[in-house]
Amino acid sequence: SEGYNIIWAIDNNKNAVETYKYNIGNHINFADINQIDVSQIPYADVVIGGPPCQSFSLSGNRNTEDERGQLIWKYIHIIECIKPKAFVFENVIGLLSAKNSEGEKIIELLKIAFKNIGYTLEQQVMNAADYGVPQRRKRIIIVGLRNAKFEFPKPTHSEDSSMNLKPYVSVENALGDLPDAISDENDFITYKTAPKNEYQKKMRDNTHAVTEHFLPQMSDMDKCIISHVKPGGNYMDIPDDIGSNRIKRLKKEGGHTTCYGRLAPNKPSYTINTYFNRPNVGCNIHYKYDRLITVREALRLQSFPDSYTIVSSSK
Numbered sequence: 647s648e649g650y651n652i653i654w655a656i657d658n659n660k661n662a663v664e665t666y667k668y669n670i671g672n673h674i675n676f677a678d679i680n681q682i683d684v685s686q687i688p689y690a691d692v693v694i695g696g697p698p699c700q701s702f703s704l705s706g707n708r709n710t711e712d713e714r715g716q717l718i719w720k721y722i723h724i725i726e727c728i729k730p731k732a733f734v735f736e737n738v739i740g741l742l743s744a745k746n747s748e749g750e751k752i753i754e755l756l757k758i759a760f761k762n763i764g765y766t767l768e769q770q771v772m773n774a775a776d777y778g779v780p781q782r783r784k785r786i787i788i789v790g791l792r793n794a795k796f797e798f799p800k801p802t803h804s805e806d807s808s809m810n811l812k813p814y815v816s817v818e819n820a821l822g823d824l825p826d827a828i829s830d831e832n833d834f835i836t837y838k839t840a841p842k843n844e845y846q847k848k849m850r851d852n853t854h855a856v857t858e859h860f861l862p863q864m865s866d867m868d869k870c871i872i873s874h875v876k877p878g879g880n881y882m883d884i885p886d887d888i889g890s891n892r893i894k895r896l897k898k899e900g901g902h903t904t905c906y907g908r909l910a911p912n913k914p915s916y917t918i919n920t921y922f923n924r925p926n927v928g929c930n931i932h933y934k935y936d937r938l939i940t941v942r943e944a945l946r947l948q949s950f951p952d953s954y955t956i957v958s959s960s961k
Contacts, residue, residue: 658677699752778949814914817913872937906926923938
């Protein structure tokens, strides 16, 4: 949003709306976008959204499609009514291969639908790590312009030193200056050291303390299990005599490489998912300490500044 003035937003999750209000502004609406009268939405030069579109179809009765399928039609309708100069559409990369129940490629149908309302499209799979975020997170981005062709910004960072770009921001680059995590989730802690690099400086941005940096709860069994996982390692490091049946099955079958994963200090993290408070659903173990990452560390890995405060009834 740099260089732009955000004038209107909507979400149907109360905690998300309260957090947005606290950190960004009061222009957000707590509502279901399917129930909103589009004429209430103000004109904007740019409209941004990422509706799910698993069931998208150009034909058939749109009213009987599932509710998630309705969201993509609502998005297209909003673009058609507001007629912004540009729109940005973000989605998971599975969209590239997704087909609807008629076997049609959804991405091709989307292009037809947006072209029909007057937009020229450009699409690209973008990885957050290529732009200085300490996290490998790939998403398909589609940008539509009314009377021009969009050019995506070139990557600024790379893992390949021959590319003459900045090196990827690593997990240790991102988290290395944070103080020890505490047990009280409502307390804040002052920094103990000066920022050690540009990323840390950017995240602090004149704040003097961190919130949301509390120790995640873990069972004694999980504590024992993760103590055996080396940096950059996963369930393969766990001895057979302490592993659960699930871990034994994973070792036998392979795959799920991030399961019981410990972050590698010298690389970006894998994609942060919703359940980073569990060791068995992703690479969520701290690179140095025998614990899961804190909420603040997860925020840092997604490039939220330390001033960003969570307002929520549930962490």
